[in-house]
Amino acid sequence: MKETVCLVSLGCPKNLVDSEVILGLLAKEGHPLTTDPSKGEVIIINTCSFIQDATQEAIETILKLVPYKKEGNCRLLIVSGCLPQRYGKTLEKELPEVDLFVGTGSFQKIPDLIVQAGKRKSYLSGQTFLYNDRTPRILSTPSFTAYLKIAEGCSRTCTFCTVPSIRGPYRSRGIHSILKETERLAEQGVKELILIAQDTTIYGEDLRDGTSLERLLKELIRIDGLRWIRILYAYPKSARFTDSLLQLIGQEEKICSYLDLPIQHIDDEILRRMGRRSKGQEIQDLIHRIRTFVPEVALRTSLIVGFPGERESQFKALLHFAEEAQFDHLGAFKYSPEEGTPASRLPHPVPQEVKEERLKILMQAQKKISLKKYRRMVGRNITVLVEGMDQQKGSLRGRIQTQAPEIDGCVFLKGKALPGDWVEARITQALPYDLVGEIKKILP
Ligand code: SF4
Numbered sequence: 082m083k084e085t086v087c088l089v090s091l092g093c094p095k096n097l098v099d100s101e102v103i104l105g106l107l108a109k110e111g112h113p114l115t116t117d118p119s120k121g122e123v124i125i126i127n128t129c130s131f132i133q134d135a136t137q138e139a140i141e142t143i144l145k146l147v148p149y150k151k152e153g154n155c156r157l158l159i160v161s162g163c164l165p166q167r168y169g170k171t172l173e174k175e176l177p178e179v180d181l182f183v184g185t186g187s188f189q190k191i192p193d194l195i196v197q198a199g200k201r202k203s204y205l206s207g208q209t210f211l212y213n214d215r216t217p218r219i220l221s222t223p224s225f226t227a228y229l230k231i232a233e234g235c236s237r238t239c240t241f242c243t244v245p246s247i248r249g250p251y252r253s254r255g256i257h258s259i260l261k262e263t264e265r266l267a268e269q270g271v272k273e274l275i276l277i278a279q280d281t282t283i284y285g286e287d288l289r290d291g292t293s294l295e296r297l298l299k300e301l302i303r304i305d306g307l308r309w310i311r312i313l314y315a316y317p318k319s320a321r322f323t324d325s326l327l328q329l330i331g332q333e334e335k336i337c338s339y340l341d342l343p344i345q346h347i348d349d350e351i352l353r354r355m356g357r358r359s360k361g362q363e364i365q366d367l368i369h370r371i372r373t374f375v376p377e378v379a380l381r382t383s384l385i386v387g388f389p390g391e392r393e394s395q396f397k398a399l400l401h402f403a404e405e406a407q408f409d410h411l412g413a414f415k416y417s418p419e420e421g422t423p424a425s426r427l428p429h430p431v432p433q434e435v436k437e438e439r440l441k442i443l444m445q446a447q448k449k450i451s452l453k454k455y456r457r458m459v460g461r462n463i464t465v466l467v468e469g470m471d472q473q474k475g476s477l478r479g480r481i482q483t484q485a486p487e488i489d490g491c492v493f494l495k496g497k498a499l500p501g502d503w504v505e506a507r508i509t510q511a512l513p514y515d516l517v518g519e520i521k522k523i524l525p
Contacts, residue, residue: 091135098212099185125159159179208252226272241388260304274301275485337482338377351388389431455512
C-alpha cells in the first residue's frame with residue numbers, strides 16, 4: 082500500500098502549478114492524498130523563497146509541521162521548490178528534521194525519491210522542470226478555474242530579483258502541448274483559464290518558430306467551453322504589445338479585459354538602477370495605448386517603494402503616477418534587499434520607517450481610487466462567476482471579469498447560486514476593494 086501524502090503549497094500560482102504536478106505524479110503512482118497533515122505519512126511543503134518574507138513563511142510552515150513526525154503519522158518530511166533551490170545544502174544543517182530537500186529541477190522525481198529516501202538528503206540539480214500535456218496534474222483550484230503555466234524561468238536581469246537565479250532562463254512550452262492541456266481542462270469543466278509565466282508577453286520568442294502570445298490566444302479562443310482567458314505577469318515593454326495583440330484582447334469576448342502589468346517604478350533613474358528595460362514615458366504611453374485598444378480594460382500593477390537611493394521627489398513622482406494612471410488593482414511592496422542580488426549592494430538604503438510611510442501613503446491613495454472606480458459600477462448589471470460561500474462574510478462571493486482570483490477583490494452576493502454558476506448581478510454597493518450585488522438571474 083502506497084503511503085498517504087499531504088502537500089502544502091506556498092507562494093505564487095507558478096509554484097501552485099508545480100504542486101499540482103507533484104500531486105498528479107503521486108496519484109498516478111497510487112499514493113492516497115490528504116489535506117490533513119495528521120494523516121500524512123509523507124508531508125511535502127512546496128516552498129517559495131524569492132524574498133525574505135516568503136523564506137520566513139516557508140521556514141515557519143516547516144517548523145509547524147515537524148511535530149507530525151513525532152506525534153502524527155509522518156515518516157518522511159520533504160521540502161521542495163524555491164527554498165532548497167535558493168539555499169541548497171546549507172538547509173540540511175539548519176533544518177535537520179527535514180528528510181529530503183528537492184529543488185525546482187527535481188520535484189518531478191518525488192515519487193521515486195520517496196521510495197529511495199535515506200540515500201541522500203538533497204536533490205538540487207537540473208533546470209526547473211517544465212511540465213507538458215502528458216504530465217499528470219491534479220487541480221487544487223475550484224474546478225471552474227485553472228492556472229496554465231506557458232513558460233518557466235526568466236532571462237531578464239532586474240537587479241532586485243532572485244527569480245532568474247532560482248528558476249533559470251526563460252523557456253516556453255510548445256504551443257501544441259499547451260493547447261492539448263487546455264482542451265483537457267475545458268473538458269473537465271474549466272471555464273476560466275489564467276495564463277502565467279514570469280513574463281507572458283515574450284511567450285514563444287525563445288522557440289524561434291513564430292510562436293507568440295498572440296498566436297496562442299488566437300488558438301485558445303477556439304477551444305469550446307472556455308469563457309474567460311486571463312493574462313497575468315505581462316512585463317511592461319511596449320514592443321511586446323503590438324497593435325494586433327491589443328486589438329485581439331479588445332475584440333475577443335473570451336479574453337478578459339484585464340492586464341496585470343508589473344511596473345515596479347516610474348522614475349527613469351530608479352528604473353535604470355532596477356535594471357528594468359522600460360523608461361517612465363514609455364510605460365505611460367503603453368498604458369495609454371492599452372486603454373485606447375481596450376477601453377474597458379482593468380489594469381493591475383505592482384510597485385516597489387524604498388528602493389535604495391529613492392529620494393522623496395522620486396517617491397512623489399511614483400505617487401503622482403499612480404494617482405494619474407488610476408490602476409484598478411495595485412500591489413505595493415517595500416523594497417526587500419535580497420542576498421546575492423546586485424541591488425542589495427547599492428548604497429543609500431532607505432530607512433525602514435520611511436519605506437513604511439511611503440507604502441502607507443501610496444496605498445491610501447489607491448484605496449480612494451479603487452473606491453471611486455467601484456462606485457461607478459453601482460446600479461449596473463454585471464456577469465459574476467460564483468466562487469462559493471465566504472465564511473467570514475457569511476455570504477456568497479464571486480468575481481467579475483476584472484477581478485483575478487486571490488489577488489483582487491470580489492463581489493459579495495445576495496441570492497442563491499452554486500459555485501461555478503454564472504449569474505447576472507445588480508451591483509448595489511461599493512466597498513474600497515470589493516463590491517456588493519444582488520443576483521438577478523442564473524446565466525446559461
Ligand atoms: S522580469 Fe524581472 S522581476 Fe520579473 S521575474 Fe524576471 S528578473 Fe524578476
